[in-house]
Amino acid sequence: MSGExxxxxxxAFLAGIPLFASLDESIRLELAAELEPVHVAADEVIFRQxxxxxxxxxxxxxxxxxxxxxxxxxxSERMLYDIGRGAIVGEMALLTDRPRAATVHAVRDSDLxxxxxxxxxSLLERSPALVSGVMRLLADRLLAVDRLLTxxxxxxxxxxxxxxAVACAGADSRAASAVAxxxxxxxxxxxxxxxxxxxxxxxxxxxxxxxxxxxDPGRAELAGWLHRVERDHDHVVYQPDGQDTEWSRLxxxxxxxxxxxxxxxxxxxxxxxxxxxxxxxxxxxxxxxxHAAAQxxxxxxxxxxxxxxxxxxxxxxxxxxxxxxxxxxxxxxxGLVLGGGGSRGLAHxxxxxxxxEAGVPIDVVGGTSMGAIVAGLCARGxxxxxxxxxxxxxxxxxxxxxxxxxxxxxxSAGRYLDQILTEHETDVPIEDLxxxxxxxxxxxxxxxxxVHERGPLWPAIRASLALPGIFPPVYxxxxxxxxxxxxxxVPVDVMxxxxxxGRIVAVDVSPEVEPxxxxxxxTGLSGWRVLGRRLNPFTAAQPVPGIxxxxxxxxxxSQVRSRRALEERVDLLLRPPVAGLGVLDFKGGIxxxxxxxxxxxxxxxxxxxAERFVT
Numbered sequence: 272m273s274g275e276x277x278x279x280x281x282x283a284f285l286a287g288i289p290l291f292a293s294l295d296e297s298i299r300l301e302l303a304a305e306l307e308p309v310h311v312a313a314d315e316v317i318f319r320q321x322x323x324x325x326x327x328x329x330x331x332x333x334x335x336x337x338x339x340x341x342x343x344x345x346x347s348e349r350m351l352y353d354i355g356r357g358a359i360v361g362e363m364a365l366l367t368d369r370p371r372a373a374t375v376h377a378v379r380d381s382d383l384x385x386x387x388x389x390x391x392x393s394l395l396e397r398s399p400a401l402v403s404g405v406m407r408l409l410a411d412r413l414l415a416v417d418r419l420l421t422x423x424x425x426x427x428x429x430x431x432x433x434x435x436a437v438a439c440a441g442a443d444s445r446a447a448s449a450v451a452x453x454x455x456x457x458x459x460x461x462x463x464x465x466x467x468x469x470x471x472x473x474x475x476x477x478x479x480x481x482x483x484x485x486x487d488p489g490r491a492e493l494a495g496w497l498h499r500v501e502r503d504h505d506h507v508v509y510q511p512d513g514q515d516t517e518w519s520r521l522x523x524x525x526x527x528x529x530x531x532x533x534x535x536x537x538x539x540x541x542x543x544x545x546x547x548x549x550x551x552x553x554x555x556x557x558x559x560x561x562h563a564a565a566q567x568x569x570x571x572x573x574x575x576x577x578x579x580x581x582x583x584x585x586x587x588x589x590x591x592x593x594x595x596x597x598x599x600x601x602x603x604x605x606g607l608v609l610g611g612g613g614s615r616g617l618a619h620x621x622x623x624x625x626x627x628e629a630g631v632p633i634d635v636v637g638g639t640s641m642g643a644i645v646a647g648l649c650a651r652g653x654x655x656x657x658x659x660x661x662x663x664x665x666x667x668x669x670x671x672x673x674x675x676x677x678x679x680x681x682x683s684a685g686r687y688l689d690q691i692l693t694e695h696e697t698d699v700p701i702e703d704l705x706x707x708x709x710x711x712x713x714x715x716x717x718x719x720x721x722v723h724e725r726g727p728l729w730p731a732i733r734a735s736l737a738l739p740g741i742f743p744p745v746y747x748x749x750x751x752x753x754x755x756x757x758x759x760x761v762p763v764d765v766m767x768x769x770x771x772x773g774r775i776v777a778v779d780v781s782p783e784v785e786p787x788x789x790x791x792x793x794t795g796l797s798g799w800r801v802l803g804r805r806l807n808p809f810t811a812a813q814p815v816p817g818i819x820x821x822x823x824x825x826x827x828x829s830q831v832r833s834r835r836a837l838e839e840r841v842d843l844l845l846r847p848p849v850a851g852l853g854v855l856d857f858k859g860g861i862x863x864x865x866x867x868x869x870x871x872x873x874x875x876x877x878x879x880x881a882e883r884f885v886t
Contacts, residue, residue, distance in 0.1 A: 278303050281384075288329070288357050291401075298398040305390035311377040313524045314553055317360075322371045324364025326387040330356055332501050333381020334527050336553060339373045353378060355433065355527070365391045378553045379434070380524045382498060431602020431772055432527035432555075434501060436509040438544045440533035440573070444513035446561045447532040450585065450593075454530075455508045457597040462505030467497075469518045481518040497525060506601065515543040523548050528555045528600060531577065535560040539573045549577060558582040559596060565589075565652075570702040574725075581769070584705055592705075595634050598884075602772035604634035605884070607649070608841075610761035611640025611735075611754065612780035613854030614863075618847040619645040620662050621867030622778050624655045628872070629881040631776070635707040635769045637762055639755035642778070643710035643735040647728055650708035651699070659864060665691055666857040673741070673855065683742055692729040701728050707769065710735040711755030711762045715744060720758045722765055756781075763840050774842040774883065778871075780849050843878050845871055 281303040285291040291299055306329070311317055317328060320340055328335075334355050338348040351373065354360060360375055365388055394401055437454060439447035455466040469481035476489070476496060483490045501507050509526055511519035523529055529548040533539070541549075548556050558579045560570060567584040574582060583599065585592045598604040607626065609619045619642060626633060638646035644665075648658045668691075673683045701708055702725055709724040712734035723731035734745040734752035744751040755762070763777050838844045847867045852859055875881060 281306065284331070284357075288359070290359060294398055294401060298394065298401070301397075302386070302394060302401075305394070306384040306386055309383040309385050311381050311383065313377055313379045313551070316374065316376045317383070318371050318375055320371055320374045324361060324367075324369070324371055324388070326385050326391065327359060327361045327365055328375075329384040329386065330354060330358045330360075331382040331384055332356055332498060333383075334378040335360060335375050335381060336378050337373050337375050348374060364388060376553070378555075379526060380494075432600050433505070434507045434509060434526045435600055436511055436522045436526035436529045436548070438511045438519070438522070438529055438531055438548060439513055439542055440531035440545050440558060440577070441537050441540060441542050443534065443537055446534045446537075448510065450530070450532045450559060450561065451508055451510045453585075453593045454597060454600075457593050458506045458508070458601070461603075463503070464506045464508065465500055465504045466508040466510065467500065468510040469512055469516075472496075472518070481521075482516060484517050493521075497521075501525075511544050513544070515547055519544045520547065523551060523554060526554070528557060530557050530559055530596075530600065531579065532559045532561065533573065535562050535567065535569050535573070539576060541576055545577070549579075555580050557600070559585055561585045561587075563587050566699075567703045567705060571700060571725075574702060581707070582702065583707075586705065595632065598632065598773065599634055599770070602770075603884075604770045604773035605632050606635040606637070606766040606770040606773065606775045607633045607646075608761055608763050608766050608775060608777040609636070609638035609642030609646050610777070610779045610781060611638070611642050611756040612760075612849065613641055613738075614666070614857040614860035615780040615849040615852055615854070616641025616645060617662060617666060617857070617860040618780050618849055618863040618867030618870075619778055620655075620658055621864045621869070622845055622847065622871040623649055623658065625868050625871035625875055626776065627655065629875045630884060631875065631881050632884055633706065634773070635709075635766065637709040637711070637766055637769070638735075639711045639760050639762055640736055640738070642761075642780075643732045643755070646708060646710060647704075647732055650704040650706040652705040662864075663861065666861050668857075688736065688742060689733065692733055699728050701725055701731060704728070709762075709765060709769070711759050711765065712737070712745070712752040713755055713758040714750050715739075715753050716750040720755070720762075721752060722762075761837060763837065767840070774880065775840070776843045776845065776880070777837055777841040778845045778847070779837060780847060843874070843880050845874055847871065 278300060282296070282299045285294075285299050285303060291302065294302070309328070311333075317335065318324075334353055335358070336353050337351045337360060339351060340348055361371070363369060363372060365386075391401070435454070437447050437451035451466060455464050458464045472481035472493065473479065476493060480489060480493055483493050509522040511522040523544075529545075531545045531548065545556075548554055556577070556579045558573060558577055558581075560567065560573060560582065562568070562584060565586055567586065570582065570584075581599070583592075583596050585596065595604070607623070609616070619638075623633070623645070633649060636646045636649045638644075645658070645662070648661060653661075674686060675683065701723065707724075708728075709722050710731055712721045712723065712731070713719075714721050721734070723734070730745065730747075734747065735755045736742065737744050737752060738754045739757065744753045746752075759765075760781060761777050761779050763775055766775050847863065847870045849863060849866075852863070
């Protein structure tokens with residue numbers, strides 16, 4: 272039973288949870304008295320798929336992970352989603368005698384409340400609203416799981432971290448200490464934050480309190496104090512010691528995410544604390560590198576030894592980098608996805624300008640085809656003037672993209688396209704870009720999407736641009752890569768995996784339905800005859816589609832249905848008016864710089880998206 276002294280506080284906690292919010296205050300008080308406190312350590316299993324259900328669990332603090340057996344065996348579990356404070360799991364046990372449908376284990380040390388089936392049934396007579404609430408919760412959960420299993424997409428975005436351990440990567444802890452302070456200050460702009468290191472604990476609980484080992488009589492006092500700290504603050508920044516001490520291990524077990532911090536110029540050898548963090552299978556680890564220069568470098572040598580979930584760059588004198596880090600860690604970041612569409616993709620330049628002017632941050636950027644080019648410019652940290660200058664140069668020389676060649680593989684050799692990419696210094700490694708970036712190509716050999724987010728930038732963009740029939744495919748380790756539009760023209764699901772519960776803005780520059788004006792022609796259409804009609808001033812030109820339009824439209828046919836569902840998967844979908852412009856009409860596309868800007872500025876203002884971010 273929960274202690275009498277905790278009942279008012281627990282009742283207030285229950286009032287903030289949708290399932291219990293509609294209950295009478297007296298019923299919530301009775302419910303609070305029936306809840307049993309349960310503490311679980313990191314990696315501990317709470318219940319397994321197939322177990323008998325004893326009741327519902329409510330998360331007070333910590334993080335749980337829900338998974339199912341992928342092929343009916345425990346050895347191949349598929350992670351469904353994580354849940355944090357205020358979430359409920361195991362509700363099916365209250366209404367049915369069916370065994371547990373999933374396995375739930377603690378990602379970190381967690382405090383739960385258990386509502387047993389017997390206690391639930393004793394409350395039903397006095398509160399019918401309780402059972403109706405559980406039924407709604409159960410129906411929503413079943414529908415969501417069905418969507419996951421049939422569409423093969425994440426059930427729910429990963430919740431942002433509330434507790435963050437900022438540990439040193441490598442041997443020098445000075446960078447980690449500095450970043451912990453900067454991160455705490457940034458998080459304090461949106462809520463209450465406490466930064467806790469071993470010195471803080473010793474000042475509160477006495478000398479040596481932070482190093483109390485499990486089994487030590489004072490360990491319970493330490494755990495209780497940390498629980499109160501987490502309960503009373505929106506975020507807690509834990510700072511482990513520089514060595515693998517009891518306090519360092521406790522920090523990792525208390526945290527939703529471990530941020531491994533180092534100066535990029537230091538020795539990338541693995542440190543003791545980060546080695547323990549990386550060896551903890553359920554703990555999400557991310558890397559933050561501090562750079563003295565404006566252009567990050569040397570990232571690959573740090574990533575080589577660290578299988579981290581994400582990485583971040585913090586440049587000296589760039590407070591925006593710390594703000595981006597805070598958003599990404601807490602699940603409040605914003606990702607921008609730019610779709611393919613040939614010359615129509617020039618509208619992306621205006622859209623980015625409108626987002627920046629509105630104060631909407633771009634924390635991750637990804638794209639396909641022409642969207643990949645513009646995303647690359649954005650990820651390199653270029654301002655609007657520089658992006659505009661570079662894309663204007665490309666547009667004015669757009670005709671040179673189709674340098675004819677013997678059409679055995681493609682209409683164009685692609686040499687000018689390669690020249691453009693190399694001239695714009697796109698040989699920088701993707702992992703060294705100031706902004707997180709990815710682009711999509713299609714693997715023609717394996718019939719699957721390829722997500723490019725490591726290695727040289729220009730070959731990745733070149734593959735994403737390889738419109739079949741127009742440009743040669745790109746050879747990569749025995750496979751042939753072609754334009755990503757063949758498989759995912761607006762890759763928002765990839766972005767959801769990068770920003771978790773954050774916002775996503777998607778820009779689709781391929782009109783959903785664009786009629787072709789054509790004249791009737793026989794099946795044996797002669798290209799020479801079409802050319803003759805176009806050159807003969809006394810004969811009306813025959814309106815037949817050009818090969819570039821046919822190939823481009825064919826590549827995107829598979830995307831029409833998924834394009835219609837885009838709006839459900841993003842926070843803001845932008846579709847600038849680009850109909851009527853040919854796929855390779857880059858000269859005409861210059862007007863889309865302004866068109867995209869005006870359209871996006873109005874749409875962003877109406878959406879209220881900018882108001883969700885602190886500027």
